[in-house]
Amino acid sequence: MTGDEGPGTAGVNPHRLWLGDPRPRRGRRPAYSREAITAAAVALADAEGLEAVTMRRVAARVGAGVMSLYSYAPDKETLLELMVDHVSGELSPPGPPTGDWRADLKAVAHLQRAHMLRHPWLPAALATHRTPGPRALAFLEHALAVLRPTGLDGGTKLEIFAQLTAFVTGHVAHEIARAPASRSSARAEAEARYLAAVAADGRHPELAEALASPGRPLTPEATFTRFLDRLVDGLDSH
Amino acid sequence: MTGDEGPGTAGVNPHRLWLGDPRPRRGRRPAYSREAITAAAVALADAEGLEAVTMRRVAARVGAGVMSLYSYAPDKETLLELMVDHVSGELSPPGPPTGDWRADLKAVAHLQRAHMLRHPWLPAALATHRTPGPRALAFLEHALAVLRPTGLDGGTKLEIFAQLTAFVTGHVAHEIARAPASRSSARAEAEARYLAAVAADGRHPELAEALASPGRPLTPEATFTRFLDRLVDGLDSH
């Protein structure tokens, strides 16, 4: 898994994608690399969002012709898959499990949250299911190690990880949507006015009261921690 | 909120969308309705998925010209918003809260899950944030009523509902991805073989063991209930 495989990976089977392909012995040498193309696509998504990732713009960033990309990934869907796995490399666990699996699992979730906040396009990209690449599998390996002390069977451990990831994804998607950067103040104001108007129409007494008693606002981080703790502390080992 | 508003709603402010617009007194009478167009789009999404919902195909289903749709919704993004709210109408609460708010809240989540399974495009459509329309607000009103016995402040109640929805959305997205209908057996087989190959490479001992001890497989419903119970039972009404 050097991440530097050249073309020739445009096979039908997407899973063959992750299994190394020995470089052919003859013919022209590749001018680019899957790694470089993926990195360019990630940079584009980080800077301008997922919808800015078009084959043309990625190619331009790499300095290649548009159609050349198709030698490195059979289609755009696969390029997205490569992007997800590429950034998964940043998810390096802080160290071996401590034995306190609840604390470790919470740390895993916090890592995932920070990771998704760093790449705000990730929740959307993960919305459609993708098979985990090598780097994502490395992180899964860590999560499973964390869960070892629970003594749970393999299916349950995998399920816990999937649920935890789904939870984090959902939370971060929501958090991003509420983030100031993604909301022009004009829009936020308009929405507030809309909700106030609905609350004032008399047919939504609960909403009116909820909006009237906001309580002290928590940071997204605090909210995340609170719900995460609930979820993890509720898991029992056996 | 009759859902039968005619054209003329193409204002800049999307929130004005939900506030009724009195029919103009002069001029040609609308030939279609926002409701009919939305229903056609929903039917299309139900039958062939979100990516089948194009302006052209929706127009064809309604029997209208493509550009006519833009008299009823300013753009496709708004049409999606209308679709989400349209199906939210199916989320009618089974009755007033019983007073057992934990049980009621779990029922709310189960309703949401069934709803999303009925419209598998919903998780993807909800991935980008949307402001709740009248039907979604009616359901929110119910959820807030359910939470009344907790005595929590409004902000927390809203947060709980958002988190619960995020949790359900994440779970269902995952569930749908794993569903047989969305996975050709060939693909599922290929993925299984890929994972087995990775597990056999010696560098993923935890994964290898997890795959070797699957445990008894649970239905998605059972898994959902288990995690939901953890989450809800962990909430305190302080």
Place this chain on the structure above:
DNA sequence: CTCCATTCCCGTACGCTGTACTGGAATGAG
């Protein structure tokens, strides 16, 4: 009734997308 401002319908057109096709350039083996 006629006249006309108003309102809506929708054909045409444009720029953008993902990608199939294909011919040409580079490479290493025999």
Place this chain on the structure above:
DNA sequence: CTCATTCCAGTACAGCGTACGGGAATGGAG
């Protein structure tokens, strides 16, 4: 050198969302 192999990328096409604008319908005013 010759040639099969491999990769690069220009051209082209169908399909997308939607801006524009002319024509058709409508109801109030005279």
